[in-house]
Amino acid sequence: MDDVFSNFDLVLKAFWMTVQLAVLSGVAAMVLGTLLAAMRVGPVAVLRTVASTYVTVVRNTPLLVMCVFVFFAAPNLGLLVGTPFLVKGTIAVGLYTAPFVAEAIRSGVNAVPLGQAEAARAIGMTFAQNMRHVVLPQAFRASVPPLASTLIAMTKNTSVVAVFGIMEATARMRYFVNRNADDTILIFVVFAIGYILLVELISLGAVGLERRWKAAR
Amino acid sequence: MRLTRLKVAAAAVLVASTLAACGDAGDDDDKGLDVDVQDNAAEEFDAGTRMRELADAGSIKIGVKYDQPGIGFKGATDDTPVGFDPEIGKILAADLGIAPEDIDWVETISANREAFLQKGEVDLVIASYSITDERRQVVGQAGPYYVTGQQLLVKSDSDIESIEDVKGTEVCSVTGSTSLANIEAEGATPRGFDTYSECVDQVLNGTVDAMTTDGAILLGYAAEHPDELKVVVEPFSEERYGVGYSIDHPEMCDWITETIEDAQEDGDWAAAFEVTLGKSGVETPEPPAMDPCA
Numbered sequence: 001m002d003d004v005f006s007n008f009d010l011v012l013k014a015f016w017m018t019v020q021l022a023v024l025s026g027v028a029a030m031v032l033g034t035l036l037a038a039m040r041v042g043p044v045a046v047l048r049t050v051a052s053t054y055v056t057v058v059r060n061t062p063l064l065v066m067c068v069f070v071f072f073a074a075p076n077l078g079l080l081v082g083t084p085f086l087v088k089g090t091i092a093v094g095l096y097t098a099p100f101v102a103e104a105i106r107s108g109v110n111a112v113p114l115g116q117a118e119a120a121r122a123i124g125m126t127f128a129q130n131m132r133h134v135v136l137p138q139a140f141r142a143s144v145p146p147l148a149s150t151l152i153a154m155t156k157n158t159s160v161v162a163v164f165g166i167m168e169a170t171a172r173m174r175y176f177v178n179r180n181a182d183d184t185i186l187i188f189v190v191f192a193i194g195y196i197l198l199v200e201l202i203s204l205g206a207v208g209l210e211r212r213w214k215a216a217r
Numbered sequence: 218m219r220l221t222r223l224k225v226a227a228a229a230v231l232v233a234s235t236l237a238a239c240g241d242a243g244d245d246d247d248k249g250l251d252v253d254v255q256d257n258a259a260e261e262f263d264a265g266t267r268m269r270e271l272a273d274a275g276s277i278k279i280g281v282k283y284d285q286p287g288i289g290f291k292g293a294t295d296d297t298p299v300g301f302d303p304e305i306g307k308i309l310a311a312d313l314g315i316a317p318e319d320i321d322w323v324e325t326i327s328a329n330r331e332a333f334l335q336k337g338e339v340d341l342v343i344a345s346y347s348i349t350d351e352r353r354q355v356v357g358q359a360g361p362y363y364v365t366g367q368q369l370l371v372k373s374d375s376d377i378e379s380i381e382d383v384k385g386t387e388v389c390s391v392t393g394s395t396s397l398a399n400i401e402a403e404g405a406t407p408r409g410f411d412t413y414s415e416c417v418d419q420v421l422n423g424t425v426d427a428m429t430t431d432g433a434i435l436l437g438y439a440a441e442h443p444d445e446l447k448v449v450v451e452p453f454s455e456e457r458y459g460v461g462y463s464i465d466h467p468e469m470c471d472w473i474t475e476t477i478e479d480a481q482e483d484g485d486w487a488a489a490f491e492v493t494l495g496k497s498g499v500e501t502p503e504p505p506a507m508d509p510c511a
Binding site: 075078085166167175177178180 | 328331332349351355356389392393394397398406407408409410411415418419422423424
């Protein structure tokens with residue numbers, strides 16, 4: 001255990017890597033997911049098909065397989081060879097999480113009463129204006145709890161890249177476990193607490209957003 | 218007509234048995250050495266010892282690596298693992314009167330070796346298991362039966378020649394391994410992967426600059442790609458492989474130590490080396506001196 005506390009900077013650096021991965025992948029997944037959700041509820045049939053195909057294919061692919069594509073298959077084909085590992089991790093986790101975000105937002109959109117969208121159309125708003133000013137703000141409010149769950153799952157999912165060359169929290173945990181065979185349980189506990197703290201931050205953020213947007217109603 | 222059919226059947230049986238014999242002959246090459254299995258081994262050990270229990274039971278569970286060519290490797294179509302570690306396992310089992318086919322091979326990965334010994338999932342761990350003080354707190358380790366050192370595997374056109382050159386480069390190994398920790402201490406960016414073969418792949422496609430682990434394993438991979446890969450730098454660590462046993466059975470230490478010392482003297486150790494690690498072209502080293510048991 002002394003080894004962990006006397007090298008605590010390594011623990012913090014590893015969790016910082018986890019945070020970077022989670023934030024970058026989270027932003028990527030939110031942007032792509034919102035786009036996909038808009039395509040799926042939108043009026044253009046081609047885009048609807050494209051978005052639902054993406055959701056079906058990627059949501060049914062394990063994250064590990066996604067990582068194998070990005071970290072092993074792509075470089076073997078000469079793609080992404082010079083790309084930093086953090087970017088590759090963001091691509092894998094972000095692309096994987098996007099369909100879950102899209103479905104959370106789509107459920108939010110479906111929760112907005114039809115009359116809202118009809119009223120917006122009646123006063124002459126285009127589809128884009130309708131989405132931006134009327135439907136999506138209400139949809140995001142209804143999507144906060146499922147989105148929080150998705151982002152929490154994603155944060156924990158970043159641990160998969162521990163075996164794809166990125167020294168994040170789980171990889172660092174294995175480093176300490178290997179060096180301190182007599183202390184494994186305590187090391188697991190320390191890193192579990194780290195993950196709990198990260199996830200609690202997201203939960204608290206979600207609670208805060210819910211409270212704030214409730215007042216706006 | 219009936220006769221013809223019989224003839225065909227007889228011919229078929231003949232061909233089949235010839236082929237089977239050929240197959241057997243081929244397998245024997247891969248299966249490594251024949252060991253002399255002790256008769257009535259159980260009587261050699263005092264009642265109540267773990268060795269007596271194992272000899273009476275007639276089977277033993279040995280944990281080895283399945284993903285390290287030369288050390289301990291099991292291909293998708295293989296029935297049993299091959300490598301230097303399984304050979305040592307066979308020598309130990311033979312001393313208990315247990316034939317190689319009665320050994321229960323179990324895959325152990327670096328992270329579960331202590332847990333498997335503590336919970337009795339395996340009786341012995343022979344899995345490139347470096348002896349360390351921390352590990353000796355929780356499990357027994359007899360040995361070393363082999364001493365190796367960490368080196369680097371790079372592309373043939375790489376500029377890395379000495380250990381100082383790794384500063385600022387990306388070097389891969391297995392996540393959580395001692396090798397990865399050592400190379401991080403040398404100033405390289407550590408890139409951990411699940412298996413050594415994935416790591417070699419990253420070197421071959423140019424994603425990382427080098428791979429690092431025990432020289433013996435690297436030589437095996439270099440031999441697979443002689444035009445593309447080479448092993449460089451002097452060994453910069455000393456890994457002393459030991460045989461892991463449960464700390465609840467301290468009497469096993471003397472038995473393991475003596476059995477391996479006997480094998481070192483009568484040439485079984487060298488023979489085991491030659492059919493496994495020796496295949497990559499390295500000379501058979503002098504067997505290391507075993508630590509005395511506490």
